[in-house]
Amino acid sequence: MADNIDEIIGKYSNAGRSDLLDALQEIQEFNGYLSEDAVVKLSKQFNLATTKIYGIASFYDQFRFVQYGKFHIKVCNGTACHLSDSKPVIKELEKLLRIKHGQTTRDAMFSLEEVPCLGSCGLSPVMSINNEYYAAVKTADIKDILESLKKSDS
Amino acid sequence: MENNLQFLKEKVLLNQTAAFSKEIEEKLKILRHEKIIKPIIYVGASSCGLVAGAARTISAINDYLCEKQILADIIEVGCIGLCAEEPIVDIQLPGMSRISFKRMFSEDVANILDGVFNNTIASDNVLGQYRQKNLQAWDNVNYIDEVEFFAVQRRIVLEYNGFINPTSIENYIAYGGYRAFVKTIYHYTSNDVCKIVEKSELRGRGGSGFPAGKKWKIAHDTASDQRYLVCNANESDPGAFIDKSIIESNPHKLIEGMAIAAYAIGAGKAYIYIRNENTLAISRFKQAVEDAKAFGLLGENIFDSGFNLEIIIKKGPGAFVCGEETAMLSSIEGKRGMPRFRPPYPAERGLFGKPTIINNVETLCNIPYIMLNGPIWFGQIGTKSSKGSKVFTLSGKIKNNGIVEVEMGTNFEEIINKIGGGIKNGKHFKAMQLGGPSGCCITKENLSLKVDYEEIANYGAIMGSGGIVVMDQETCMVDITKYYIDFIQKESCGKCIPCREGTQRMLEILEKITKIPKDEASHQTLERFKGVMQLEKIAEVIKDTSLCGLGKTASNTFLSTLKWFRDEYEEHIFDRKCRAGVCKELRTFYIDVDKCTGCNACMRKCPETAIIGTVKYPHFIVESKCTGCGICFETCKFSAIFVK
Numbered sequence: 001m002a003d004n005i006d007e008i009i010g011k012y013s014n015a016g017r018s019d020l021l022d023a024l025q026e027i028q029e030f031n032g033y034l035s036e037d038a039v040v041k042l043s044k045q046f047n048l049a050t051t052k053i054y055g056i057a058s059f060y061d062q063f064r065f066v067q068y069g070k071f072h073i074k075v076c077n078g079t080a081c082h083l084s085d086s087k088p089v090i091k092e093l094e095k096l097l098r099i100k101h102g103q104t105t106r107d108a109m110f111s112l113e114e115v116p117c118l119g120s121c122g123l124s125p126v127m128s129i130n131n132e133y134y135a136a137v138k139t140a141d142i143k144d145i146l147e148s149l150k151k152s153d154s
Numbered sequence: 155m156e157n158n159l160q161f162l163k164e165k166v167l168l169n170q171t172a173a174f175s176k177e178i179e180e181k182l183k184i185l186r187h188e189k190i191i192k193p194i195i196y197v198g199a200s201s202c203g204l205v206a207g208a209a210r211t212i213s214a215i216n217d218y219l220c221e222k223q224i225l226a227d228i229i230e231v232g233c234i235g236l237c238a239e240e241p242i243v244d245i246q247l248p249g250m251s252r253i254s255f256k257r258m259f260s261e262d263v264a265n266i267l268d269g270v271f272n273n274t275i276a277s278d279n280v281l282g283q284y285r286q287k288n289l290q291a292w293d294n295v296n297y298i299d300e301v302e303f304f305a306v307q308r309r310i311v312l313e314y315n316g317f318i319n320p321t322s323i324e325n326y327i328a329y330g331g332y333r334a335f336v337k338t339i340y341h342y343t344s345n346d347v348c349k350i351v352e353k354s355e356l357r358g359r360g361g362s363g364f365p366a367g368k369k370w371k372i373a374h375d376t377a378s379d380q381r382y383l384v385c386n387a388n389e390s391d392p393g394a395f396i397d398k399s400i401i402e403s404n405p406h407k408l409i410e411g412m413a414i415a416a417y418a419i420g421a422g423k424a425y426i427y428i429r430n431e432n433t434l435a436i437s438r439f440k441q442a443v444e445d446a447k448a449f450g451l452l453g454e455n456i457f458d459s460g461f462n463l464e465i466i467i468k469k470g471p472g473a474f475v476c477g478e479e480t481a482m483l484s485s486i487e488g489k490r491g492m493p494r495f496r497p498p499y500p501a502e503r504g505l506f507g508k509p510t511i512i513n514n515v516e517t518l519c520n521i522p523y524i525m526l527n528g529p530i531w532f533g534q535i536g537t538k539s540s541k542g543s544k545v546f547t548l549s550g551k552i553k554n555n556g557i558v559e560v561e562m563g564t565n566f567e568e569i570i571n572k573i574g575g576g577i578k579n580g581k582h583f584k585a586m587q588l589g590g591p592s593g594c595c596i597t598k599e600n601l602s603l604k605v606d607y608e609e610i611a612n613y614g615a616i617m618g619s620g621g622i623v624v625m626d627q628e629t630c631m632v633d634i635t636k637y638y639i640d641f642i643q644k645e646s647c648g649k650c651i652p653c654r655e656g657t658q659r660m661l662e663i664l665e666k667i668t669k670i671p672k673d674e675a676s677h678q679t680l681e682r683f684k685g686v687m688q689l690e691k692i693a694e695v696i697k698d699t700s701l702c703g704l705g706k707t708a709s710n711t712f713l714s715t716l717k718w719f720r721d722e723y724e725e726h727i728f729d730r731k732c733r734a735g736v737c738k739e740l741r742t743f744y745i746d747v748d749k750c751t752g753c754n755a756c757m758r759k760c761p762e763t764a765i766i767g768t769v770k771y772p773h774f775i776v777e778s779k780c781t782g783c784g785i786c787f788e789t790c791k792f793s794a795i796f797v798k
Contacts, residue, residue, distance in 0.1 A: 020488035061472035078392035120205035121549035
C-alpha cells in the first residue's frame with residue numbers, strides 16, 4: 001500500500017502549489033483517508049510544512065483523517081430532507097451505532113457521515129450505504145437495515 | 155464513427171449557411187435519432203433517476219429485450235427536470251414519435267414495453283409524446299409540452315436536457331451544438347463577442363446579477379500575457395442542484411459556453427470548479443472534454459483559427475464558501491478557500507494574479523444561444539431589467555420536485571402552483587425560501603412577485619443561485635432558520651469575526667428558544683432573554699461588517715423570517731409552543747386516561763421519572779419534570795400519549 005502512495009506522490013514531482021488539493025484528493029481516493037505518513041511525504045514533495053498541509057486539508061469537508069468503516073453510511077441533511085425529518089434518522093443511527101457523525105465504529109464496520117445534498121430531494125429523507133441508495137427512510141427501518149448488513153457480511 | 159465525425163466537422167460545423175442541403179439534413183436525421191431502424195429506449199439516468207432506481211429499470215429492460223428477442227438500443231440520458239416522477243423512460247419506435255413514461259420502476263417494465271410494442275398504450279405511466287416533425291404521432295396520447303409542468307416553462311438552458319445523449323458529441327452537434335462557437339471564432343473578434351454579450355444584457359446567474367458582458371470587457375481590456383476563465387460549479391447550498399443537473403444532462407453546452415467566453419476574454423486556459431461529490435457530473439464532463447478535444451474543438455489551434463483552449467477540471471473538496479469568487483480562486487491556487495479583499499476585482503487581478511473571469515454554469519450556457527441568435531433575440535425574452543430566462547430547482551413540500559426554467563417576469567405563484575403542482579398531501583402553502591441559506595423567505599401574500607432582479611431586490615430578497623424550497627404549515631420557521639444558521643455556522647471560513655462568532659451566537663440563542671429550560675431559577679432564563687433581545691442586533695452587525703457574500707447574507711434568512719413570522723418567534727419565546735410541532739423539545743405530552751391501560755412501559759422508560767402511576771391504572775405526566783424527549787410517545791403501544 002505504501003508503495004502506491006509513493007507512486008501517487010511521485011507523479012507530482014514537478015507540481016506546484018496549485019496541485020496540492022489534487023494530490024490530497026488522489027491519496028484520499030486511494031486510501032480512503034489521509035494518513036499521517038501521507039501528509040509527511042506530501043510536505044517533503046511540495047516543500048510545505050506538515051502543519052500547513054494539515055491546515056489546508058482540515059479546512060475542507062472532503063478530507064478525513066480516519067479510515068471509513070466497511071459500510072459507509074451517508075445521510076442527506078439537505079433542506080428537503082431536513083423538512084422530511086432526516087434529523088431523527090441521524091439520531092437513530094448514532095444511537096444504534098454508538099458513534100457520532102464523522103466517526104467510525106471501533107470494529108471498523110460502520111462509519112457515519114452527514115452530507116449536504118445527495119440530489120434526490122423528491123425521495124427524501126435519503127441515505128446511502130456504500131453508494132446504494134435508500135429512499136424515504138423511516139427511523140423504524142434502520143435497525144433492520146443495519147442487521148441485514150451485518151448478516152450479509154458474516 | 156470516424157466518418158460521422160468528419161461529416162459533422164466539414165458539412166455541418168464549417169458550413170455556416172442558414173439551411174442545409176437535403177442530403178445533409180437526411181444524414182443529420184440519423185444522428186439525431188429521428189430516422190432509426192431499431193427501437194431506442196432512453197432512460198433518465200442522472201443522479202435523481204439513479205436514486206429512484208434507474209439502474210434496476212435498465213437491467214429489467216435488458217432482461218425483457220433478451221427474453222422477447224427484440225433488438226433495441228438503450229441510451230442513458232440526463233434529467234428532463236421532473237425529478238419527482240423518476241425513473242423516466244422514453245421509447246422511440248422507428249417512424250413513430252418519442253413517447254415518455256414516468257415512474258417506470260423495474261416491476262413496471264414488462265407491462266409498459268408490452269403495451270408499446272403492441273401499439274396499445276393504456277398505461278397510467280404515460281407522461282406524453284414529443285412533437286416531432288415527419289414522425290407519426292401516437293393516437294390518444296397527449297403531447298408532453300401540454301403537460302402543465304412543461305407548458306408554463308420557457309426552456310433555453312435546459313432545452314435538450316433529458317432528451318439528447320449527454321455522452322455523445324455527435325448527438326449534440328446534430329442538434330445544432332458547437333455552431334455558435336465555430337461561428338464566433340471565424341466571424342467575430344474577441345471585442346465583438348464582449349460587445350454582443352453586453353448588448354444582450356445577460357446578467358450573471360450566480361446570485362448578484364452583474365452584467366456578464368461588462369465584466370468580460372474589464373478583463374479583456376486589462377493588459378496581461380495570460381487570462382483565465384473559471385466556471386463556478388461549486389453549487390453547495392442545500393436545495394439547489396441546477397449546475398449538477400445541467401452538467402449531467404448536457405455537458406457539451408457548458409463546454410461551448412466556456413469556449414466562447416474564453417475566446418471573448420482571450421483566455422487560453424479555463425478552469426471548472428466543481429464540487430467533488432458530484433461524481434457523475436464530473437465523469438460526464440471529463441468525457442465530454444475528451445471528446446471535444448478529440449474532435450478538435452479544444453486544444454491547440456482550434457479549427458485553424460489560431461485560438462487555443464485547455465479546460466482543466468478542479469474538484470472542489472467541499473466548502474460552501476468556495477462558491478464566493480475570490481475564495482474559489484484561493485482554492486484553485488491550492489490554499490485554504492478564504493475570500494480576499496476586493497478590489498482589485500478578479501477581472502483585473504484574479505487567479506495567479508492574472509485577469510480572471512468567473513461565471514456561473516447557467517450564465518455560460520446562455521452564451522451559445524446569444525451568439526447564434528443575436529442579442530436582439532435574447533433581449534426580447536424577459537423583462538426590462540432582466541433578460542432571458544432563469545432556472546430554478548423546486549424542492550421541499552411541493553408535488554413536482556425538480557428543475558424548471560421560466561422566462562424572467564413569470565410570477566412565483568405560477569412556478570409553485572402550475573409548474574410545481576402545488577403542495578404535497580393536500581397541505582397549504584406557508585412560505586418559500588429563495589436562494590438557499592443566504593436567501594429570504596417569500597410568503598403567500600407576496601407570491602405575485604415576479605422573477606426579476608430588480609423586483610426581487612426591492613422586496614428585500616436575492617435571486618441567489620435559484621433554489622426554491624417550499625414549506626407548508628408543518629414547517630416551523632424558527633426551526634428552518636436554525637437549520638440555515640447552523641449550516642452557515644459550519645461553513646463559515648473563520649476569517650472575519652462577525653461571521654465566525656456571530657453565527658455561532660445566533661445558533662446558540664435560537665437553540666435556547668427552541669428548548670424548555672430545565673431550571674427557571676438559574677441564570678439560564680436571564681441569558682435567554684438577553685439573547686433574544688440581542689439576536690436582531692447581532693444579525694444586523696454580521697450583515698454590515700462581514701467581508702464576503704457569505705457573511706453579508708448569513709443573517710438574511712433570520713431577518714426575513716423575523717419580519718414575516720414574528721408571531722412564531724414570540725410564540726416560541728413566551729408561550730414555549732411550536733405550532734408546527736417540529737421543535738421537539740417544546741412539545742408537552744399528555745396521557746389519554748381512556749386509552750391508558752396502565753402497562754407501566756412508559757414509566758419505566760422515562761429518563762426524567764416524569765411519569766407517575768400505579769400498574770393497571772391510568773398514568774400521569776408531571777409537566778414540570780417532562781423535557782419533551784418523546785420516548786414515552788414512541789414506547790406506548792396503545793397510542794395513549796398525545797402532544798398538545
